[in-house]
Amino acid sequence: MSGEGLPVIVVAIEIEDAAVADRLASALGEAPGIRLAAPGEEAAVALVSRGPPNVAARTDVELTPRERDVLLMMAEGASNKTIARRLGISVHTAKFHVASLLDKLDATGRTDAVAHAARLGVINL
Template sequence: MKILLVDDHALFRDGVALLLKELDPAVQVCHAANVREALVALEASADIELILLDVILPGTHGLQALEEVRERHPGVPLVMMSSLEDQVTIVRSIQLGAMGFIPKSASSHQMFEALRTVLAHGIYVPPLSLAGVALAIPVQPRTTPAELGLTPRQTQVLRLILEGKPMKLIALELGLSQNTAKTHVSAVLRGLDVTTRTQAIVAASRMGLMLDGDGSRSTPAAAR
């Protein structure tokens, strides 16, 4: 497995690289200190399976790096890492397509939990970080998309939403027009009783939703 680690502090990158070796001794870590180096690495290595990206990088403002990387390489799962742990930054990261957010204050155990969740096609957010969003969504027992009234096609759409895919990529991957994709996304949001994609991610996590309705193996939508 090859992971791209993007952070402007070399010492931090070295430390995270050592931790990643504990997760998987066979992991290969590519280093980048800024967005330009990250994009060069992504163009040069088509086999990068995960991006770990700092929120604040030289030459970029806030989550600008996330937007740029996601726009050019939407198919590669991306996790944000930052010393910023406020709810606004975390929610905005998820809205822009990040599949997880790991505070730099997190323990190695939390980091491993986050990465395992993302690699299993789930969404990871720090405990309580989305409390304000989640309060409006009741905790429900583990369920399936079919029990929510979602069709197999809508289940496929839900999986791509949870993977942080933008509308254009959802339509492309499923061979749908954008209008049809939007219709399915709206149906998914109604099925989860939410109004935004961020709320859908939180709702799926709190339900322990099992995404086996599209014929693939059962995996939890997200984990904590």
């Protein structure tokens, strides 16, 4: 038990990126009720890095620069008319780009496309 009567939670940090591991250790080291595990010590909680996001999933979606522009505007909630106006294209062409994005991202709608793109690392929200 810690001095405040809280149970002590032993946390192991198993993260390959040393800078991230050091930042976590520094932040957790000062938290009440948490103690960092010694090397080889069993811990109640382990923070483990699983490596980079699925790189294959990120590279299988290739967007044109224009599609990327349209996707970013979709993420802002822009309508086809707004997208067309901002890009200097017709509404028909904006609709074409949106449809292409839905197909490439295997999405059921605009929101789904933005969510898929964010999960795949295609855009950062």
